[in-house]
Amino acid sequence: xxxxxxxxxxxxxxxxxxxLFLVGSGLSLIFGVMRIVNLSHGSYFLxxxxxxxxxxxxxxxxxxxxxxxALTIAAVGVAMERVFLRPLGFDPLRQVLLTVGFAxxxxxxxxxxxxxxxxxxxxxxxxxxxxxxxxxxxxxxxIFMIGTALAIGLVLWLVMEKTRMGAAVRxxxxxxxxxxGVGIDTSRISMLIFALGAFLAALGGVIxxxxxxxYPGLDFEMLPIAFAVVIIGGxxxxxxxxxxxxxxxxxxxxxxxxxxxxxxxxxxxxxxxxLAVKPTGLFGRE
Amino acid sequence: xxxxxxxxxxxxVALAAIAxxxxxxxxFVILLATRALAFxxxxxxxxxxxxxxxxxxxxxxxxxxxxxxxxxxxxxRYQFGLGYDFWLVVVLGILFAAALAAIFGLLAIRATGVYFxxxxxxxxxxxxxxxxxxxxxxGGDNGINLRARPKFGIDLANEVTFFYLVFFLFAVSLLLMYxxxxxxxxxxxxxxxxxxxxxxxxxxxxxxxKYIAFIIAGGFGGLAGVxxxxxxxxxxxxxxxxxxxxxxxxxxxxGGAGTLVGGVIGAFIVFGLREYLSTLVPWWQxxxxxxxxxxxLYLPTGLMGIPxxxxxxxxxxxxxxxxxxxxxxxx
Numbered sequence: 001x002x003x004x005x006x007x008x009x010x011x012x013x014x015x016x017x018x019x020l021f022l023v024g025s026g027l028s029l030i031f032g033v034m035r036i037v038n039l040s041h042g043s044y045f046l047x048x049x050x051x052x053x054x055x056x057x058x059x060x061x062x063x064x065x066x067x068x069x070a071l072t073i074a075a076v077g078v079a080m081e082r083v084f085l086r087p088l089g090f091d092p093l094r095q096v097l098l099t100v101g102f103a104x105x106x107x108x109x110x111x112x113x114x115x116x117x118x119x120x121x122x123x124x125x126x127x128x129x130x131x132x133x134x135x136x137x138x139x140x141x142x143i144f145m146i147g148t149a150l151a152i153g154l155v156l157w158l159v160m161e162k163t164r165m166g167a168a169v170r171x172x173x174x175x176x177x178x179x180x181g182v183g184i185d186t187s188r189i190s191m192l193i194f195a196l197g198a199f200l201a202a203l204g205g206v207i208x209x210x211x212x213x214x215y216p217g218l219d220f221e222m223l224p225i226a227f228a229v230v231i232i233g234g235x236x237x238x239x240x241x242x243x244x245x246x247x248x249x250x251x252x253x254x255x256x257x258x259x260x261x262x263x264x265x266x267x268x269x270x271x272x273x274x275l276a277v278k279p280t281g282l283f284g285r286e
Numbered sequence: 287x288x289x290x291x292x293x294x295x296x297x298x299v300a301l302a303a304i305a306x307x308x309x310x311x312x313x314f315v316i317l318l319a320t321r322a323l324a325f326x327x328x329x330x331x332x333x334x335x336x337x338x339x340x341x342x343x344x345x346x347x348x349x350x351x352x353x354x355x356x357x358x359x360x361x362x363r364y365q366f367g368l369g370y371d372f373w374l375v376v377v378l379g380i381l382f383a384a385a386l387a388a389i390f391g392l393l394a395i396r397a398t399g400v401y402f403x404x405x406x407x408x409x410x411x412x413x414x415x416x417x418x419x420x421x422x423x424x425g426g427d428n429g430i431n432l433r434a435r436p437k438f439g440i441d442l443a444n445e446v447t448f449f450y451l452v453f454f455l456f457a458v459s460l461l462l463m464y465x466x467x468x469x470x471x472x473x474x475x476x477x478x479x480x481x482x483x484x485x486x487x488x489x490x491x492x493x494x495x496k497y498i499a500f501i502i503a504g505g506f507g508g509l510a511g512v513x514x515x516x517x518x519x520x521x522x523x524x525x526x527x528x529x530x531x532x533x534x535x536x537x538x539x540x541g542g543a544g545t546l547v548g549g550v551i552g553a554f555i556v557f558g559l560r561e562y563l564s565t566l567v568p569w570w571q572x573x574x575x576x577x578x579x580x581x582x583l584y585l586p587t588g589l590m591g592i593p594x595x596x597x598x599x600x601x602x603x604x605x606x607x608x609x610x611x612x613x614x615x616x617x
Binding site for chain 1: 336342344393394396397399400401403404405407408409411412414415416418419420421422527528529532535536539568569571572574575576578579582583586
């Protein structure tokens with residue numbers, strides 16, 4: 001195990017972390033604003049990938065597939081929130097069960113529409129090359145993933161910290177009742193955040209589909225990892241989601257490379273410990 | 287007769303009917319019922335937490351996994367538990383699962399509401415991660431195939447004999463759990479579910495109550511696992527995965543949380559839909575998903591709650607008619 005090994009694994013871990021940031025930041029915001037444990041978040045990821053596949057098959061354009069998939073799934077998310085979750089009121093157990101009921105429905109729908117085969121989303125040729133930096137082969141696609149996550153993260157941060165809208169969201173995260181009291185329309189905020197969360201998860205699905213593949217069961221594989229990101233980072237905090245994604249991405253890569261037999265254990269055990277000690281996560285807002 | 291006696295009588299009659307009718311059907315139905323009964327023990331164990339203590343666990347499959355993997359590893363590696371020592375495996379399965387619950391409980395019990403959901407999810411994932419990745423012990427993704435069922439005087443390879451064994455242990459579990467929830471300890475659990483702060487003020491050690499309930503539920507989960515291993519003949523990470531925990535939760539809610547037998551009804555409905563309907567129509571999973579969504583939206587108290595809801599509705603209408611009758615007098 002030389003420097004090359006460590007650098008390559010670190011790079012892979014960071015780029016995987018970039019993907020996890022897309023999935024985790026949405027989940028974290030949804031949890032922060034609505035206190036909903038959304039078990040259909042993994043389905044948004046998978047459905048995003050599938051919709052992108054359909055767009056690519058019909059139009060041949062990968063670039064077009066990204067916004068179409070993300071917006072379609074955002075619409076699905078809004079419909080779910082408006083029609084089913086909002087009228088349910090606040091009961092964590094019923095919310096969880098409802099979202100999981102939907103996850104099962106989405107699973108079956110995906111099987112019917114896109115069959116049970118494994119697919120890959122092929123990015124344009126320009127992104128499939130590698131560049132060599134100091135003797136390391138760095139796939140351009142992974143660099144693209146890191147770039148996308150950075151850009152999205154930056155935009156989200158600007159919106160959250162610098163705009164009135166963002167201030168309203170932060171107020172809702174901190175104390176929804178108080179926010180309503182000062183005239184913030186928390187219902188509208190919830191809808192927007194749910195749409196944003198679904199949008200980001202689907203975006204992750206399109207981008208991640210190139211190296212994870214798109215296959216049945218990916219939804220429930222991605223879901224707990226996204227939760228690990230949210231919990232380690234802290235619920236409802238963007239910076240937390242970024243750190244959580246990086247930690248989980250690196251832990252996952254090094255865990256699988258160094259001690260494969262306990263690699264998932266090394267991911268979820270810290271998650272449980274953090275929850276036991278500080279339920280809001282390492283960087284969560286109190 | 288008190289209404290509670292009538293309810294117990296109905297359950298006993300229904301169980302007797304199952305014990306008499308099922309063995310006389312075909313082997314498909316017998317296997318289906320055996321699976322549902324074995325899994326029902328897990329669902330009932332979860333109901334002790336969910337329905338009686340107010341702790342919705344998203345990681346109950348971990349205990350099923352401990353029991354099942356223990357059974358499979360002992361049987362395939364050491365040829366242990368295939369004769370009279372099967373009963374020893376039953377005891378070990380319960381103890382190991384209870385021990386795991388004792389460890390997990392230390393971390394989880396303090397959390398409430400959404401955080402309890404999340405932490406049990408994380409703990410369940412720990413168990414799944416080990417089952418999935420620890421190839422040398424668990425066989426990884428492929429799992430472990432059990433070649434034979436135990437034989438001691440009776441031959442459990444015979445599906446009717448095996449059905450009776452599972453039925454017997456199921457009935458014992460139901461009786462024990464029913465006794466538990468009707469005991470003073472069970473009453474305090476319900477008190478904690480309704481209002482934990484008040485129980486604390488009354489001097490109850492609510493943490494210890496919840497912790498003990500968690501361990502007991504884990505033990506029953508282990509028993510379910512031992513039986514599940516021999517029922518299915520294969521143990522794999524599929525048994526420990528998040529969706530298995532969620533299934534158990536949904537079955538409990540579908541039947542009606544806080545009723546024990548509700549979970550059994552839920553298990554039979556879900557297993558029926560999944561394994562029977564799936565052979566008939568391709569859209570069975572839509573039916574299952576729709577059943578879940580509709581139950582949560584319109585039947586928060588589950589199927590067992592229907593009679594109560596009907597009674598309330600009838601009372602409400604009767605009330606309204608009384609008011610109408612009185613109306614001319616008062617006006």
